[in-house]
Amino acid sequence: xxxxxxxxxxxxxxxxxxxxxxxxxxxxxxxxxxxxxxxxxxxxxxxxxxxxxxxxxxxxxxxxxxxxxxxxxxxxxxxxxxxxxxxxxxxxxxxxxxxxxxxxxxxxxxxxxxxxxxxxxxxxxxxxxxxxxxxxxxxxxxxxxxxxxxxxxxxxxxxxxxxxxxxxxxxxxxxxxxxxxxxxxxxxxxxxxxxxxxxxxxxxxxxxxxxxxxxxxxxxxxxxxxxxxxxxxxxxxxxxxxxxxxxxxxxxxxxxxxxxxxx
Amino acid sequence: xxxxxxxxxxxxxxxxxxxxxxxxxxxxxxxxxxxxxxxxxxxxxxxxxxxxxxxxxxxxxxxxxxxxxxxxxxxxxxxxxxxxxxxxxxxxxxxxxxxxxxxxxxxxxxxxxxxxxxxxxxxxxxxxxxxxxxxxxxxxxxxxxxxxxxxxxxxxxxxxxxxxxxxxxxxxxxxxxxxxxxxxxxxxxxxxxxxxxxxxxxxxxxxxxxxxxxxxxxxxxxxxxxxxxxxxxxxxxxxxxxxxxxxxxxxxxxxxxxxxxxxxxxxxxxxxxxxxxxxxxxxxxxxxxxxxxxxxxxxxxxxxxxxxxxxxxxxxxxxxxxxxxxxxxxxxxxxxxxxxxxxxxxxxxxxxxxxxxxxxxxxxxxxxxxxxxxxxxxxxxxxxxxxxxxxxxxxxxxxxxxxxxxxxxxxxxxxxxxxxx
Numbered sequence: 001x002x003x004x005x006x007x008x009x010x011x012x013x014x015x016x017x018x019x020x021x022x023x024x025x026x027x028x029x030x031x032x033x034x035x036x037x038x039x040x041x042x043x044x045x046x047x048x049x050x051x052x053x054x055x056x057x058x059x060x061x062x063x064x065x066x067x068x069x070x071x072x073x074x075x076x077x078x079x080x081x082x083x084x085x086x087x088x089x090x091x092x093x094x095x096x097x098x099x100x101x102x103x104x105x106x107x108x109x110x111x112x113x114x115x116x117x118x119x120x121x122x123x124x125x126x127x128x129x130x131x132x133x134x135x136x137x138x139x140x141x142x143x144x145x146x147x148x149x150x151x152x153x154x155x156x157x158x159x160x161x162x163x164x165x166x167x168x169x170x171x172x173x174x175x176x177x178x179x180x181x182x183x184x185x186x187x188x189x190x191x192x193x194x195x196x197x198x199x200x201x202x203x204x205x206x207x208x209x210x211x212x213x214x215x216x217x218x219x220x221x222x223x224x225x226x227x228x229x230x231x232x233x234x235x236x237x238x239x240x241x242x243x244x245x246x247x248x249x250x251x252x253x254x255x256x257x258x259x260x261x262x263x
Numbered sequence: 264x265x266x267x268x269x270x271x272x273x274x275x276x277x278x279x280x281x282x283x284x285x286x287x288x289x290x291x292x293x294x295x296x297x298x299x300x301x302x303x304x305x306x307x308x309x310x311x312x313x314x315x316x317x318x319x320x321x322x323x324x325x326x327x328x329x330x331x332x333x334x335x336x337x338x339x340x341x342x343x344x345x346x347x348x349x350x351x352x353x354x355x356x357x358x359x360x361x362x363x364x365x366x367x368x369x370x371x372x373x374x375x376x377x378x379x380x381x382x383x384x385x386x387x388x389x390x391x392x393x394x395x396x397x398x399x400x401x402x403x404x405x406x407x408x409x410x411x412x413x414x415x416x417x418x419x420x421x422x423x424x425x426x427x428x429x430x431x432x433x434x435x436x437x438x439x440x441x442x443x444x445x446x447x448x449x450x451x452x453x454x455x456x457x458x459x460x461x462x463x464x465x466x467x468x469x470x471x472x473x474x475x476x477x478x479x480x481x482x483x484x485x486x487x488x489x490x491x492x493x494x495x496x497x498x499x500x501x502x503x504x505x506x507x508x509x510x511x512x513x514x515x516x517x518x519x520x521x522x523x524x525x526x527x528x529x530x531x532x533x534x535x536x537x538x539x540x541x542x543x544x545x546x547x548x549x550x551x552x553x554x555x556x557x558x559x560x561x562x563x564x565x566x567x568x569x570x571x572x573x574x575x576x577x578x579x580x581x582x583x584x585x586x587x588x589x590x591x592x593x594x595x596x597x598x599x600x601x602x603x604x605x606x607x608x609x610x611x612x613x614x615x616x617x618x619x620x621x622x623x624x625x626x627x628x629x630x631x632x633x634x635x636x637x638x639x640x641x642x643x644x645x646x647x648x649x650x651x652x653x654x655x656x657x658x659x660x661x662x663x664x665x666x667x668x669x670x671x672x673x674x675x676x677x678x679x680x681x682x683x684x
């Protein structure tokens with residue numbers, strides 16, 4: 001079969017750009033056999049790093065869904081002076097380089113930080129703890145969840161809520177029975193996007209966490225640390241897990257996008 | 264439709280707590296609007312709106328797009344606040360009350376059915392949020408589903424229903440919680456002509472059964488005439504006339520009402536004793552001139568179906584002769600014939616201060632300069648007396664209205680003569 005030139009050209013471009021690097025992880029990781037791969041993966045440090053990533057991302061996701069919903073609801077329903085500025089401000093963190101984001105959090109909450117200096121005398125130290133990771137995750141991923149839910153709120157048919165009001169429902173009843181069901185797609189999308197992004201977050205995490213093994217070392221940080229130490233198989237094992245996990249999340253988003261998009 | 268079961272749903276219970284003392288005298292009406300005005304961003308949308316709806320009555324708010332009729336509905340429902348004025352439901356002033364406490368049933372133009380709930384759940388919504396016992400909910404929902412004949416569709420979702428079916432669900436949904444008044448916002452806009460006519464009749468008979476007062480909004484005059492016990496014609500935020508379909512159609516009080524509710528011909532003239540002078544043409548009009556002064560500038564308004572044409576010059580006894588004319592065009596429109604003819608009158612340029620009048624002219628096939636009017640002739644008449652283009656005929660009017668012609672009236676499309684008829 002003769003393939004058109006454009007198809008060949010596209011595959012030739014995609015290969016080195018996207019497919020080959022990903023394939024390399026798998027090729028390298030299993031080159032010394034599955035046994036070696038499994039040993040590297042079940043090392044206590046690796047397990048801790050993966051668990052920490054999941055837990056911090058989970059809490060960041062919970063926050064994002066709840067507050068993202070609240071923020072999207074308020075900002076789409078009420079008109080007030082400064083509203084647009086507020087929406088832009090909330091959406092800003094995605095535009096900031098993650099290292100800058102992490103750095104700015106340190107300057108705020110660090111022991112000599114703008115707010116941190118008032119907490120230090122009480123022994124309260126937010127930075128270089130898992131809490132810092134959650135805060136950093138929220139900072140960089142909130143706009144994702146918020147954006148998804150805001151767009152659904154804005155396109156939602158207002159007369160549904162008016163109908164519910166004229167029928168006699170309170171604001172809360174309307175939100176629960178009418179608004180929320182229409183949002184379930186957005187909530188799931190926002191949660192999945194947040195979670196996947198938070199698990200993979202590196203730039204801000206490495207600054208605010210201090211990268212302390214068995215304490216604040218998330219999976220991406222673990223990969224970085226192990227590679228720097230020359231322990232390539234260890235880094236590789238966790239890299240494979242993260243890659244598979246990301247594929248999993250995005251395939252969910254891809255295959256259920258019709259269900260997620262329904263009004 | 265099972266009419267016997269219906270009173271059992273509605274019963275005779277008291278609808279509200281004690282009414283306001285100062286509204287005692289007005290308890291007879293179900294819903295009322297008093298002196299309502301509203302502006303949006305500086306633009307006056309409603310001006311001094313005043314009307315009642317009696318128990319079991321259907322009132323139609325008829326007007327063009329942008330006339331403010333939807334705003335009136337939303338104010339009654341509580342979805343908008345009036346700048347001035349009151350809304351009264353069953354004797355109680357509800358102007359300060361939020362929409363959810365008023366107990367009105369709104370059928371939105373888009374029906375606003377909840378997409379994630381099926382037919383049963385949509386209908387039962389009002390009762391579920393009121394925490395009614397499950398047996399009561401089931402019984403009411405069953406009654407309503409059979410009333411609107413949607414038994415086979417009860418588990419379906421709105422996206423699986425046709426427009427007409429969705430509308431029936433919307434109505435059933437409001438009836439479930441026994442509303443004080445039903446408000447329909449252009450309910451037939453999204454439907455095809457046949458469904459529209461059928462649903463109109465169904466809703467009309469349904470409302471007669473349930474005896475809930477209803478207010479409709481529409482821009483379709485045929486719909487208004489069929490649906491309404493009374494019609495309120497709305498123009499640019501004001502009510503021009505309220506009356507029964509017969510009153511509004513046959514005795515329009517302003518030019519706008521006359522032309523909105525059907526085709527109308529309009530000629531300018533002057534009152535002269537018991538006659539109306541249109542140029543040199545004269546037509547006796549003692550009854551129609553009741554409230555007008557001698558010498559007053561007027562507009563003569565008559566409908567195409569009220570004109571009689573005669574080749575011989577003899578007109579039926581109840582018909583008053585206006586003038587002659589030449590037939591310019593004849594169109595066959597199915598049930599009737601539409602004739603366009605030019606009267607032996609031509610418009611004269613108005614001089615300063617004097618009302619515009621007409622000169623006499625003689626039309627012929629080559630010189631067509633007279634005022635054109637539209638006449639419709641029913642099929643039977645067209646068949647017996649055949650008319651052709653170019654025929655000169657006598658024009659007689661079986662009915663007409665005489666309206667005052669105020670100088671500013673042509674800009675504001677008519678002013679109400681007497682609102683407290």
